[in-house]
Amino acid sequence: MINLKDQEELFRLIADYLEEDITCICIGGTAMMFMGYKTTTKDIDLVFGSSQDRQVFIKALEKLGYTQRSMKTIYDRKRTEAKDKPLLFSRGEERFDLFVKNIFGFIVDCDLDKIEQKHDFVGKKELITYVLPKELIILLKILTDREKDFEDIMTIIDKEKNVDWDMIIDEAIRQRKNNSWMLLDLKEKLQKLRKTILIKEKHFKRIYSAEEKYH
C-alpha cells in the first residue's frame, strides 16, 4: 500500500531518473488519492500517450529496482487476453499498471479542457500527470474490474452526490466499438449499484438500446 505523500515523493524520485520529460494520465486509485477520495492505494495506474513514453518510464522504474510481473493473478482471463493489456511492474507492495492510450478498448485523450487536476513533478526531468474527472474514473474502474474496484466506485459515489451518469453512459456508448463488453459490464455494475443508490431506469434503457445496435 502507498499513501498520497509517498506516492508524490515516488513520482518526484522517478522524475529524477527519467531520460526525457513525459506526460501521462492517472486513473484508478492514484487519481482517487489525488482527488481526496481515499488515502492509500495498492496499485498506481498510469496511461501514456505512446509506447515510447511508457518505455522511458519503465527504464526509470527499472533503475529504481522495479521488476515486471504477470497479470494473471490480478486481472481476469478476458482482460489478460485483451490486445491492449497493461505492463505490470512491482517492488515490494507497490505495483504500477502501465497502459498505452488504451484501457481495454477505452481510448483516453489528454485534452487540457477535460482534466480535473494537473500535477507537475519537477526533478532532473519533468513528469507531468493529469487526473481525469470522477465520471471517467468510475467508468475505468468498471472496465478494469479488479478486486476492490467496485469498492472504490462505492467510495466515490458515497462522497459525491452529483455523479453525471449521462456522461458515463455517453462515453461508454462512444467507445463501445473498441470493446464489445464495455456496455455489458457497465450495465452489470449499475445493476449492482442500484441496490444501494438510485439509478434511473432511463440510464438502463439507453444502455440497452445502444447495445442492441451492435446485434
Added chain:
Amino acid sequence: MIKEGKYTIERFAEEQGLARQSALNKLSRLKRQGYVSVDGGGRQKRIYTISKLPRRKTNGFYDTVNRYSPEKLQPKFDHYVHGRYTVEHAIIDGIKIGDVRTRDATKHLFRHVSSWKKLFDLAKKEGLLKEVLNLYSQAKRTVRVRWIPRRYLK
C-alpha cells in the same frame, strides 16, 4: 454531521451546538486536515468554506497568473507543482492552455521574466518558440514589457 458550505464562526458554532472557542478548535483541526479553507481575516470577517473532500492549496499556473496579472482567471483545473515552478514555466503553460482569456492574462507575465534564456530553452523544448515570440509581440503592444535580448529574436 458537518454540512458542506460557507460559515462564519458564529454560524458554525450555532449549527454544531458548540461554544465559540470549541468551534474555532474544531475548524482549526479540519483546516489542518484540508477540509476547510479560510477567506478574510484582519478587518474582514473570516469566512470558512467546508468541503467534503480534503483540498490542498494549488501552487501552479493559475496561482502564478493571478498573482502577477491584472486580468484574473478562473482555474479550469487544479494545478499542483512538486518542485520549482517559475514565471517562465507559467508563460509556456499559458500558451499550451491556449484560449483567448488565458493568453491575454499570460501576456502580463512577460513583465516578470527573470531569465529569458530559461524561457526560450523551455519554448524550444516544447516546440513553442514561434508562439512565445508571437505572444510577446502582442504583449509589447498592450503592456509595458521589457525588450527581449536581440539574440532571441533571430
